[in-house]
Amino acid sequence: xxxxxxxxxxxxxxxxxxxxxxxxxxxxxxxxxxxxxxxxxxxxxxxxxxxxxxxxxxxxxxxxxxxxxxxxxxxxxxxxxxxxxxxxxxxxxxxxxxxxxxxxxxxxxxxxxxxxxxxxxxxxxxxxxxxxxxxxxxxxxxxxxxxxxxxxxxxxxxxxxxxxxxxxxxxxxxxxxxxxxxxxxxxxxxxxxxxxxxxxxxxxxxxxxxxxxxxxxxxxxxxxxxxxxxxxxxxxxxxxxxxxxxxxxxxxxxxxxxxxxxxxxxxxxxxxxxxxxxxxxxxxxxxxxxxxxxxxxxxxxxxxxxxxxxxxxxxxxxxxxxxxxxxxxxxxxxxxxxxxxxxxxxxxxx
Amino acid sequence: xxxxxxxxxxxxxxxxxxxxxxxxxxxxxxxxxxxxxxxxxxxxxxxxxxxxxxxxxxxxxxxxxxxxxxxxxxxxxxxxxxxxxxxxxxxxxxxxxxxxxxxxxxxxxxxxxxxxxxxxxxxxxxxxxxxxxxxxxxxxxxxxxxxxxxxxxxxxxxxxxxxxxxxxxxxxxxxxxxxxxxxxxxxxxxxxxxxxxxxxxxxxxxxxxxxxxxxxxxxxx
Numbered sequence: 001x002x003x004x005x006x007x008x009x010x011x012x013x014x015x016x017x018x019x020x021x022x023x024x025x026x027x028x029x030x031x032x033x034x035x036x037x038x039x040x041x042x043x044x045x046x047x048x049x050x051x052x053x054x055x056x057x058x059x060x061x062x063x064x065x066x067x068x069x070x071x072x073x074x075x076x077x078x079x080x081x082x083x084x085x086x087x088x089x090x091x092x093x094x095x096x097x098x099x100x101x102x103x104x105x106x107x108x109x110x111x112x113x114x115x116x117x118x119x120x121x122x123x124x125x126x127x128x129x130x131x132x133x134x135x136x137x138x139x140x141x142x143x144x145x146x147x148x149x150x151x152x153x154x155x156x157x158x159x160x161x162x163x164x165x166x167x168x169x170x171x172x173x174x175x176x177x178x179x180x181x182x183x184x185x186x187x188x189x190x191x192x193x194x195x196x197x198x199x200x201x202x203x204x205x206x207x208x209x210x211x212x213x214x215x216x217x218x219x220x221x222x223x224x225x226x227x228x229x230x231x232x233x234x235x236x237x238x239x240x241x242x243x244x245x246x247x248x249x250x251x252x253x254x255x256x257x258x259x260x261x262x263x264x265x266x267x268x269x270x271x272x273x274x275x276x277x278x279x280x281x282x283x284x285x286x287x288x289x290x291x292x293x294x295x296x297x298x299x300x301x302x303x304x305x306x307x308x309x310x311x312x313x314x315x316x317x318x319x320x321x322x323x324x325x326x327x328x329x330x331x332x333x334x335x336x337x338x339x340x341x342x343x344x345x346x347x348x349x350x
Numbered sequence: 351x352x353x354x355x356x357x358x359x360x361x362x363x364x365x366x367x368x369x370x371x372x373x374x375x376x377x378x379x380x381x382x383x384x385x386x387x388x389x390x391x392x393x394x395x396x397x398x399x400x401x402x403x404x405x406x407x408x409x410x411x412x413x414x415x416x417x418x419x420x421x422x423x424x425x426x427x428x429x430x431x432x433x434x435x436x437x438x439x440x441x442x443x444x445x446x447x448x449x450x451x452x453x454x455x456x457x458x459x460x461x462x463x464x465x466x467x468x469x470x471x472x473x474x475x476x477x478x479x480x481x482x483x484x485x486x487x488x489x490x491x492x493x494x495x496x497x498x499x500x501x502x503x504x505x506x507x508x509x510x511x512x513x514x515x516x517x518x519x520x521x522x523x524x525x526x527x528x529x530x531x532x533x534x535x536x537x538x539x540x541x542x543x544x545x546x547x548x549x550x551x552x553x554x555x556x557x558x559x560x561x562x563x564x565x566x567x568x569x570x571x
Contacts, residue, residue: 136431190493192369273547275554
């Protein structure tokens with residue numbers, strides 16, 4: 001059965017970042033350390049301007065040096081009051097679910113109950129060799145670790161046995177949460193089995209739509225709703241993670257973003273063996289049938305407001321930033337997203 | 351290498367092995383084109399019943415052995431790192447479409463595919479000795495397969511490469527691809543399938559037939 005999601009869950013608008021290294025105003029790359037300090041300021045601004053969520057995606061490369069997202073989130077938590085803070089995503093397969101629970105439960109304590117966690121694979125594999133995991137075991141690692149995390153998030157002593165880590169017998173895992181489980185999402189990029197798994201555990205669904213037409217994910221939302229019903233789970237919210245950039249005008253947004261997008265994807269393409277995107281492909285992704293939310297506040301708001309209902313989603317997290325953009329451009333992006341895009345989306349979706 | 355031409359042939363029955371990222375999409379566009387399609391994962395079809403019902407209405411979830419037995423064409427869309435454990439007997443005597451990629455920076459190293467003298471589909475063929483392997487659909491993103499379909503004759507119609515050692519098998523698979531909504535460029539060996547791989551001239555590129563032919567010819571030369 002299709003449910004009217006908007007009647008059940010509030011509309012939430014947030015930001016995600018991978019901590020893309022930024023340049024200074026003169027175009028020189030900033031250090032990882034300065035990028036991280038800037039990121040804290042970006043999270044604080046997002047809270048001041050009333051956004052609902054700020055998420056950091058775990059990465060382990062020179063371009064994306066945010067390997068310890070929860071530490072940065074802790075710093076933001078100490079300086080903010082209202083905004084929810086979480087991962088986007090936590091690469092659970094190459095982490096220890098007990099540690100993930102402990103870190104985010106600690107963040108939940110610092111922030112007074114504002115922690116969330118998004119579990120997934122992400123599109124990078126760097127954490128596997130780094131932590132000594134074999135990517136060939138990916139499915140088993142993820143399945144088992146989600147299973148353990150589902151036990152941990154319930155609170156109370158945990159008894160668990162699997163093949164990927166030591167068993168736990170009636171183990172108390174601390175810190176305890178003050179008021180029950182914090183929100184857990186499964187980030188899904190295209191695997192229907194992950195959608196079913198999220199429903200099985202009664203977790204929320206975060207659709208990561210980074211290329212192609214967002215509407216092609218609508219069947220995944222239906223699958224999630226039907227799987228929840230099949231597993232006798234209550235309805236859960238669906239969110240969308242989408243990359244983009246907001247500036248004063250469509251042209252400014254496109255022209256600010258394109259050179260860095262080209263540069264980053266040319267480099268990724270070289271290591272991964274895919275073609276460098278053309279300007280034509282870029283403009284298609286920016287258009288109504290593409291995955292990028294790039295443009296003036298009105299353009300971006302219209303696109304979000306069109307896609308969320310089509311996907312039965314009530315949350316949108318704009319993945320802002322692109323390696324090389326300046327901290328100043330990102331702060332402007334955040335300000336426009338919070339003060340113009342968010343209210344306009346609410347108005348359009350009323 | 352020749353451009354595709356259509357000749358009448360009966361509609362083959364298709365079995366899709368794999369219910370991950372690409373399997374359900376391939377099954378869905380095959381159903382939409384009018385083919386009889388079954389889909390199988392590694393175990394009990396009950397496990398993929400809901401996925402099939404919602405994502406691939408019109409296809410039948412089956413045990414892999416049953417799906418293969420009744421099929422004329424078997425689409426192998428399992429994660430490539432599982433291929434070393436795949437039982438060649440399962441598809442003996444069948445025409446197998448290999449849509450997999452060996453893509454270490456994205457999916458990790460698989461020792462069996464590290465022999466760079468051979469294209470990844472040649473390595474698949476060497477293991478599936480009693481099957482006939484054809485390579486296609488590997489160089490288009492699973493997220494594009496549905497949106498990029500166009501009717502024959504459309505100026506926007508995208509071309510896909512179809513590579514194999516057996517001409518009749520290549521033609522049979524090319525017919526399916528064309529009915530689904532793409533032009534085809536036929537390559538006369540699995541070795542030439544290297545041109546369709548990650549790092550090759552057409553991987554991830556949206557090209558019309560003439561552009562596609564030029565791109566592979568320039569690299570092959």
